[in-house]
Amino acid sequence: MGRWRPPRPKSSAYITAAGARALTAELRELWKVERPKVTEVVHEAAKNGDRSENGDYIYGKKRLREIDSRVRFLTKRLESLTIVDRLPSDQSRVLFGAWVTLEDDDGVERCYQIVGPDEFNINEGKISMDSPLAQAMLKKQVDDEVMVRSADNEKNYYISAIEYKPYD
Structure with missing residues (x-):
C-alpha cells in the first residue's frame, strides 16, 4: 500500500474570535516555548557522540519536525481564516x-x-x-x-x- 492519500475536502475558512485566539496561543506556545526546549535537548544530545543510537537526539529531531509542521500549518491557516466577531x-x-x-x-x-x-x-x-x-x-x-x-x-x-x- 502506498503513502498517497486523496486530499481532504476544503474546509470553511471561518472562525470565531475565541477560536482564533486559541490557535494563535497554540502557535505562540509551539514557537516560543516548546521548540526552544526541544532544540536545546537535541543540541545537548548531539554533543554526546554517536547520533545513530542516541534516543534523545532521534526523538528530539522527530519532535522538531512535528512542531515545524504544525507551525507551518497554523501560520498558513491563520492567514486564510476570516474571523467572525x-x-x-x-x-x-x-x-x-x-x-x-x-x-x-x-x-x-x-x-x-x-x-x-x-x-x-x-x-x-x-x-x-x-x-x-x-x-x-x-x-x-x-x-x-x-x-x-x-x-x-x-x-x-x-x-x-x-x-x-x-x-x-
Missing part, C-alpha cells in the same frame, strides 16, 4: 456562531454552537459548520424540522431555540 443582523435564523437547541422525536434536547472546522469540540457542544448536522440547520428558524441522513439511518430534530451570545 460580529453578531448577525437576523438572529431569528441559524447562522455561524449560533447556539441551537435541538429536540429529537423522543423529547431529548441537545444544545450545539456552530463554529469553524478548526475549533469544533463535541464535548463542549461545538460542531463544525461543515458537519452534516450543522449544514442541515443553517438558515432554519425556531420550530423548523431538521433531517440528518447518515449511511444507515435518518434522524429528525426540531429547533426549539436559537441564541447568539456576544463575542468577547
Whole structure:
C-alpha cells in the first residue's frame, strides 16, 4: 500500500474570535516555548557522540519536525481564516456562531454552537459548520424540522431555540 492519500475536502475558512485566539496561543506556545526546549535537548544530545543510537537526539529531531509542521500549518491557516466577531443582523435564523437547541422525536434536547472546522469540540457542544448536522440547520428558524441522513439511518430534530451570545 502506498503513502498517497486523496486530499481532504476544503474546509470553511471561518472562525470565531475565541477560536482564533486559541490557535494563535497554540502557535505562540509551539514557537516560543516548546521548540526552544526541544532544540536545546537535541543540541545537548548531539554533543554526546554517536547520533545513530542516541534516543534523545532521534526523538528530539522527530519532535522538531512535528512542531515545524504544525507551525507551518497554523501560520498558513491563520492567514486564510476570516474571523467572525460580529453578531448577525437576523438572529431569528441559524447562522455561524449560533447556539441551537435541538429536540429529537423522543423529547431529548441537545444544545450545539456552530463554529469553524478548526475549533469544533463535541464535548463542549461545538460542531463544525461543515458537519452534516450543522449544514442541515443553517438558515432554519425556531420550530423548523431538521433531517440528518447518515449511511444507515435518518434522524429528525426540531429547533426549539436559537441564541447568539456576544463575542468577547
